[in-house]
Amino acid sequence: MVMQLEGVVPFGRSFDEYVKIFDLTARDLSKTILSVADGPASFNAEGTKLGYRIKSIDPLYSFTAEQIRNRFYEVVDNIIEQVERTPDDWLWAYHSSPRGLRENRERAISLFCDDYENGKEQGRYAIGELPGLKYRDCEYELGLCSHFLFLYSDHFDEAFHLDSILEMLRVCQEVRIFPLLTLMLQPSPHLRTIVEYLEKTGYTCEIRRVSYELQRGGNEMLKITKIASYTATLC
Ligand SMILES: C[S@@+](CC[C@H](N)C(=O)[O-])C[C@H]1O[C@@H](n2cnc3c(N)ncnc32)[C@H](O)[C@@H]1O
Structure with missing residues (x-):
C-alpha cells in the first residue's frame, strides 16, 4: 500500500528509549536486529555508531529525509499541545515535561x-511493511516493534496483528513488542487472544514490566520466543 505522508505523525524514539522499552541487555544488542515500523527513531543511527547490527523497516522510508523532517515540524506543535491538554495521561520521569518530550523527539x-541517506545506501x-516481510526464515536473531502493533489496535484488527506477529516470528528467533496499550491508554483488545494462540502453537510469551513509562500504564513489553522442540520454523 502506498503511504500518504499527510496521515503520518513521524515521532521517533531514541536508542536509550529503545533500550529501556525493550529491556535490552548487551547480549540482546549483540544480536542481528530487525526493527519493524522504526519510522524516524534514532535507534538505528545511534546503535550503528556503537557497532550494533540493526536493520530498520518502515513504509515511511519511501520518503526523503527532508519530507519526513518537514512533516514532523508540521505536526509537532499540535501533538505537544494535545499532550499538555491531557496531563493525567502522561508520566514525566523520563522526559521531565512536554517541552523535554519535544526536545527528545527533535533530537531523535x-x-x-543525518544518518538516513547513508543508512539507506548501506x-x-x-x-x-507488516504483515508481509521479504526476509528469509530466521534471518534475524531479534525482532523489535515499538509503538505500532497493539498501540494502533483501533486501526488494525486482530487478524492483522496475528499475521504480523507470526510473520515477525518467521523471520526472527525472538520478537519484542512495546507498548501493549492502545492510543486510548486501554489494554489492547487483541493481546489476550494472541498470547493464548501463540502459547498453544509453540511459543513462550512473557509480559515483562520495563523501566519506561510515558503513556500512563504503558510500561509492559511482550517478549515472544520459540519453544525449540515444538515450532515448525526452527532457527
Ligand atoms: C508511532 S511510529 C513508531 C516509530 C518508532 N518505532 C518509534 O517507536 O519511535 C509508527 C510507525 O509505524 C509505521 N507503519 C505504519 N503502517 C505500517 C505497517 N503496515 N508496517 C510497518 N510499519 C508501519 C509508520 O510509518 C510509523 O513510522
Missing part, C-alpha cells in the same frame, strides 16, 4: 535524518 529525528533502512 535529527539523528535519524541497506540499514528499507521500505517494508
Whole structure:
C-alpha cells in the first residue's frame, strides 16, 4: 500500500528509549536486529555508531529525509499541545515535561535524518511493511516493534496483528513488542487472544514490566520466543 505522508505523525524514539522499552541487555544488542515500523527513531543511527547490527523497516522510508523532517515540524506543535491538554495521561520521569518530550523527539529525528541517506545506501533502512516481510526464515536473531502493533489496535484488527506477529516470528528467533496499550491508554483488545494462540502453537510469551513509562500504564513489553522442540520454523 502506498503511504500518504499527510496521515503520518513521524515521532521517533531514541536508542536509550529503545533500550529501556525493550529491556535490552548487551547480549540482546549483540544480536542481528530487525526493527519493524522504526519510522524516524534514532535507534538505528545511534546503535550503528556503537557497532550494533540493526536493520530498520518502515513504509515511511519511501520518503526523503527532508519530507519526513518537514512533516514532523508540521505536526509537532499540535501533538505537544494535545499532550499538555491531557496531563493525567502522561508520566514525566523520563522526559521531565512536554517541552523535554519535544526536545527528545527533535533530537531523535535529527539523528535519524543525518544518518538516513547513508543508512539507506548501506541497506540499514528499507521500505517494508507488516504483515508481509521479504526476509528469509530466521534471518534475524531479534525482532523489535515499538509503538505500532497493539498501540494502533483501533486501526488494525486482530487478524492483522496475528499475521504480523507470526510473520515477525518467521523471520526472527525472538520478537519484542512495546507498548501493549492502545492510543486510548486501554489494554489492547487483541493481546489476550494472541498470547493464548501463540502459547498453544509453540511459543513462550512473557509480559515483562520495563523501566519506561510515558503513556500512563504503558510500561509492559511482550517478549515472544520459540519453544525449540515444538515450532515448525526452527532457527
Ligand atoms: C508511532 S511510529 C513508531 C516509530 C518508532 N518505532 C518509534 O517507536 O519511535 C509508527 C510507525 O509505524 C509505521 N507503519 C505504519 N503502517 C505500517 C505497517 N503496515 N508496517 C510497518 N510499519 C508501519 C509508520 O510509518 C510509523 O513510522
